[in-house]
Amino acid sequence: MKTSELILAIETSCDETAAAVIEGGTVIRSNVVASQIESHKRFGGVVPEIASRHHVEQITIVIEEALQQAGVEKKDLDAIAVTQGPGLIGALLVGVNAAKALAFSIGKPLIGVHHIAGHIYANRLEQEFAFPLLALVVSGGHTELVLMKEHGSFEVIGETRDDAAGEAYDKVARTLQLPYPGGPRIDKLAAEGKESIDFPRAWLESESYDFSFSGLKSAVINTLHNAKQKGETYPPADVAASFQASVIEVLVGKTLRAAEEYGAKQVIVAGGVAANSGLRAALEQAFADKQADLLIPPLALCTDNAAMIGAAASISYHQGKFADLAMNARASMPL
Amino acid sequence: MTILAMDTSNQLLGVAIVKDGITLGEHVMHGHRDHSVRLLPAIEQLMKETKTAPEDLDRIVVGQGPGSYTGVRISMATAKTMAWALDIDVIGVSSLEALAYQGQLFSGYVCPFFDARRGQVYTALYASSPNSMEQVEEAVNPLFTEWLEQLRDKGEKVLFLSPDIEIYRDIITETLGDQAVIPENSMHYARPSVLAQIGAARQADNLHQIVPDYVRLTEAESNWLKQQEQQK
Numbered sequence: 001m002k003t004s005e006l007i008l009a010i011e012t013s014c015d016e017t018a019a020a021v022i023e024g025g026t027v028i029r030s031n032v033v034a035s036q037i038e039s040h041k042r043f044g045g046v047v048p049e050i051a052s053r054h055h056v057e058q059i060t061i062v063i064e065e066a067l068q069q070a071g072v073e074k075k076d077l078d079a080i081a082v083t084q085g086p087g088l089i090g091a092l093l094v095g096v097n098a099a100k101a102l103a104f105s106i107g108k109p110l111i112g113v114h115h116i117a118g119h120i121y122a123n124r125l126e127q128e129f130a131f132p133l134l135a136l137v138v139s140g141g142h143t144e145l146v147l148m149k150e151h152g153s154f155e156v157i158g159e160t161r162d163d164a165a166g167e168a169y170d171k172v173a174r175t176l177q178l179p180y181p182g183g184p185r186i187d188k189l190a191a192e193g194k195e196s197i198d199f200p201r202a203w204l205e206s207e208s209y210d211f212s213f214s215g216l217k218s219a220v221i222n223t224l225h226n227a228k229q230k231g232e233t234y235p236p237a238d239v240a241a242s243f244q245a246s247v248i249e250v251l252v253g254k255t256l257r258a259a260e261e262y263g264a265k266q267v268i269v270a271g272g273v274a275a276n277s278g279l280r281a282a283l284e285q286a287f288a289d290k291q292a293d294l295l296i297p298p299l300a301l302c303t304d305n306a307a308m309i310g311a312a313a314s315i316s317y318h319q320g321k322f323a324d325l326a327m328n329a330r331a332s333m334p335l
Numbered sequence: 336m337t338i339l340a341m342d343t344s345n346q347l348l349g350v351a352i353v354k355d356g357i358t359l360g361e362h363v364m365h366g367h368r369d370h371s372v373r374l375l376p377a378i379e380q381l382m383k384e385t386k387t388a389p390e391d392l393d394r395i396v397v398g399q400g401p402g403s404y405t406g407v408r409i410s411m412a413t414a415k416t417m418a419w420a421l422d423i424d425v426i427g428v429s430s431l432e433a434l435a436y437q438g439q440l441f442s443g444y445v446c447p448f449f450d451a452r453r454g455q456v457y458t459a460l461y462a463s464s465p466n467s468m469e470q471v472e473e474a475v476n477p478l479f480t481e482w483l484e485q486l487r488d489k490g491e492k493v494l495f496l497s498p499d500i501e502i503y504r505d506i507i508t509e510t511l512g513d514q515a516v517i518p519e520n521s522m523h524y525a526r527p528s529v530l531a532q533i534g535a536a537r538q539a540d541n542l543h544q545i546v547p548d549y550v551r552l553t554e555a556e557s558n559w560l561k562q563q564e565q566q567k
C-alpha cells in the first residue's frame with residue numbers, strides 16, 4: 001500500500017458542500033467548500049431540507065473543482081472517503097450516495113468517516129500527532145473531550161449532557177438579537193465588553209469531564225428577561241463577555257485537568273467553536289507553561305470541510321478499514 | 336446504446352439496464368425503506384449479471400420525482416455522480432411520466448399519482464392513445480378531492496395509476512363513477528425499463544444543474560414567502 005495515497009473526500013453533514021483531495025493523509029492538494037450560510041440566513045438557522053437540496057445542486061460541481069484544483073485525474077485516486085455521520089440525515093445521504101456512486105464507477109475503495117474524527121484529524125494537516133493526545137471538540141453539535149492513545153482510536157472521556165457549546169452560543173445570540181450565525185458575533189462582541197455579570201459555571205461532579213450548558217443558557221435568558229421587566233438593560237457586549245467567560249472557564253478548566261491526568265503530549269482543539277478567539281487566547285494562556293503542546297488548526301480547517309475527512313480517512317486506508325456499497329448515512333453514530 | 340435507469344423517488348426501488356432498446360435486466364424492490372442502502376448494491380448486482388461494466392454505459396436515466404424528498408435525492412445524487420464519474424449523459428424523467436406509461440395501451444386520460452399526505456397528491460395528466468402519450472397537465476401538488484372534480488368535469492374516461500391506489504380507491508370511484516378506470520394491482524408500478532425507454536429518446540440534461548423535481552417548495556420557504564406577503 002503506498003504511503004502517498006490520494007484520497008478524494010466528500011463532506012455534506014450540515015450546510016457546507018465540500019470536497020478535497022488529500023495526499024498521504026497530511027498534504028492538502030485541494031479543499032473546496034461551497035457554503036450555504038447566505039441561503040439559511042433569512043430563516044435564522046440551518047433548515048435541513050434546504051441544506052439537502054443545495055447539496056444535490058452543488059455535489060458534482062465541488063467534486064470536479066476539487067480534482068481540478070489538485071491537478072488530479074479520477075484514475076489517479078486511491079480511495080473515495082465520505083462523512084458517514086453524525087449530522088443531518090438528509091444532508092449526509094447526498095454525500096454518501098455520491099461517494100458510493102463514484103467509488104463504484106471508477107472501481108476504487110470506499111471509506112466512511114466519523115465527522116468528529118475528521119475535526120480532530122484536521123490538526124494532522126498542520127502537525128504530526130503525538131500520543132497520548134487529548135482533543136477538545138467544540139462545535140454547534142458537539143462538546144467532547146476525546147482521548148487518543150494511537151491513530152484511529154478514540155475514547156470519549158467527557159461529553160455534554162445537554163446543549164453543545166455552539167448551541168448555547170446560537171441561543172444566546174438569538175436572545176441578544178444578533179444575526180445568524182451567532183457564535184462569531186458573540187465572540188466579537190465579547191472582546192468589546194467586560195465581564196460584569198456573574199453567570200454560573202457548570203463544573204458537575206468534581207471528577208467528571210462532562211459538560212452542561214443549558215443552565216448557563218437559561219441564566220443568560222432569565223437575567224435579560226428580569227432586567228427588562230425592571231426597565232433596566234445590560235450592555236450586550238457585557239452580556240456576551242460574561243457568557244463567554246463562563247463557557248471558556250469550564251472548557252479550559254476541564255481540558256487542563258484531563259491533559260494532566262492522562263499525561264497528554266498534545267492537546268488539540270477541534271470543531272467550529274475552535275475558531276473562537278476568546279477560547280483560543282484562554283487555552284494558549286493556560287497551556288503556555290504546561291508539558292502538553294497545544295494545537296489549534298487555522299480557521300479554515302476549524303469549520304466543516306472535506307480536507308479533514310480525507311485526513312482521517314488516510315488512517316482507515318492504511319489500516320485497511322473499507323466500507324462496502326451498502327454503507328448508509330447515520331444521523332448519530334459513536335466515535 | 337447502453338442505458339442504466341434508476342428511480343428511488345417513491346416506494347419502489349427500480350434499476351434497469353437496457354441495451355439498444357432491449358432490456359437486459361431489471362431489479363425492483365417494494366417498500367419505502369433503505370433505498371440508500373440498497374440502490375448501489377442493486378446496481379452492482381444487475382450490472383454483474385448482465386455483464387455490463389461501468390465503462391460500457393452510454394447514459395444514465397433517473398426518475399426525477401416528484402415523491403419523497405429524501406428518496407428522490409438518493410437516486411439523483413447517485414445518477415449525477417455516476418454520470419460525472421463516467422463522463423456520460425444524464426437524463427431526468429418525471430417519475431409520474433414513467434408511471435403513466437403503464438397505461439400506454441389505454442385510450443383516454445391517464446392520471447398517475449403519488450400520495451403526498453394530508454389529502455394531497457403529486458400528479459399530472461396525460462392523454463394516451465396506443466401510439467402516443469402526451470402530457471396535458473404539468474406535475475402539480477393539489478388536494479386530491481379538488482383534482483378529481485377537475486377530472487370529472489372533463490367528461491371522459493380516466494385511467495388511475497398509483498402505488499398508493501388503495502388509499503384513494505373509494506374517493507376516486509365515488510367522484511368519477513364509470514369514468515374511472517382502475518386496473519389490477521400489478522399495473523400500479525412504473526417499470527425501470529420504461530424509464531430507460533423514455534430517456535433513450537431525450538436530450539441530455541446539464542449534469543451539474545439537474546436537480547429533483549420536488550414540485551413544491553420547502554415548508555420553511557413557503558412560510559417565509561407568506562410572511563413577506565403579509566408584511567407588504
Ligand SMILES: [Zn+2]
Nearest residue numbers: 139271272304
Ligand atoms: Zn462539524
